[in-house]
């Protein structure tokens with residue numbers, strides 16, 4: 001470990017996909033960078049995501065349609081949305097803000113904000129992947145969303161029309177055309193939405209490791225440190241950790257859902273919580289799917305990866321301390337069996353992770369008010385992998401005093 005006397009240009013707190021991507025871009029520019037994590041890079045939320053490069057997710061989750069669908073979800077034990085009774089009181093203020101963010105004017109602003117990030121997210125991600133020499137882990141051939149019930153067709157066609165109006169490339173496929181893409185004539189479907197501007201990565205953990213390694217190769221110091229608090233000093237910041245103090249002229253906080261307590265030590269109270277999600281990985285499994293396949297009704301996505309086939313889903317408001325809900329794995333396994341029965345399920349691994357989410361489902365990206373050397377990049381909700389490249393590019397611009405490629409007003413920390 002480095003001696004406390006070293007002063008870095010910038011300390012990056014948290015080496016998930018967002019922190020590792022940012023550290024890489026910052027180190028490439030020549031600044032001295034410390035990339036700090038209490039664990040191995042990529043072991044938290046970024047480990048188990050679906051690998052989807054979701055450039056299609058331009059509509060924020062808080063919306064009138066989400067509010068209308070919620071009661072139905074909460075009544076069913078197998079529904080993709082769950083609020084455990086033990087966490088209901090704690091999450092209530094977050095949910096109240098979510099409801100407020102669902103009003104049409106906020107939804108429209110949120111859509112424009114997400115569009116501004118997502119519009120360049122694929123290019124920025126692929127540039128980063130190219131620089132880290134991992135293009136072979138990335139695919140840009142879209143995904144398919146299956147529609148299983150005739151009653152869903154109207155809603156999906158509206159989604160297609162709304163998405164198209166915002167420039168998202170997506171078309172409706174009749175079952176025969178969809179079966180071509182999934183490589184067989186099951187399950188029973190009434191059609192599918194074919195998104196052609198999306199992509200996926202074949203190893204989300206491999207991506208973070210590669211970004212962190214590339215950051216180190218570009219000169220960053222990767223250190224195991226658990227940051228407890230951060231103090232302002234006359235020269236910059238002192239990061240207090242169990243392993244000793246670290247000094248830096250600038251700080252970037254990218255600690256996922258745990259950013260909440262770290263920014264609190266600097267006087268910022270953000271309503272950051274988690275939407276927990278689950279995956280099952282059929283290790284060594286193979287599927288006939290040529291591209292990732294999701295289900296409109298079941299809210300899951302199945303992604304072919306290097307290690308096997310991964311099925312991912314669920315939104316659970318249970319904080320970071322409650323135990324996982326093992327029923328989720330059974331639901332995912334039944335769903336995998338239904339949608340992709342050919343996948344060998346003899347070696348299955350299970351995982352639950354913490355999406356870092358703010359109630360308006362927009363991330364915090366930018367500087368602290370009046371404090372250009374204190375930077376934030378957290379709260380990337382369902383899109384941290386997708387947005388890692390564009391976030392890293394924005395952070396690089398901020399750190400190097402260049403104009404940012406997009407307006408950061410919707411993402412400022414003081415909006416709450």
Ligand SMILES: Cc1cc2nc3c(=O)[nH]c(=O)nc-3n(C[C@H](O)[C@H](O)[C@H](O)COP(=O)(O)OP(=O)(O)OC[C@H]3O[C@@H](n4cnc5c(N)ncnc54)[C@H](O)[C@@H]3O)c2cc1C
Pocket residue numbers: 013014015016017018019036037038039040041042043044045046047048049050051052053054225226227228254255256257258259262275276277278279312313352353354355356377378379380381382383384385386387
């Ligand atoms: C089931 C599921 C599926 C998903 N699918 C997708 C998808 O397909 N596409 C997509 O774009 N996104 C997806 N996401 C979301 C995505 O995974 C997250 O948005 C992303 O991983 C967040 O990255 P992060 O770097 O902000 O946080 P994390 O990956 O959680 O990293 C935070 C890091 O900070 C470290 N840390 C925390 N506290 C401290 C401390 N005090 N000191 C030092 N280090 C600390 C942690 O150890 C960790 O390494 C999914 C999420 C889930 C749960």
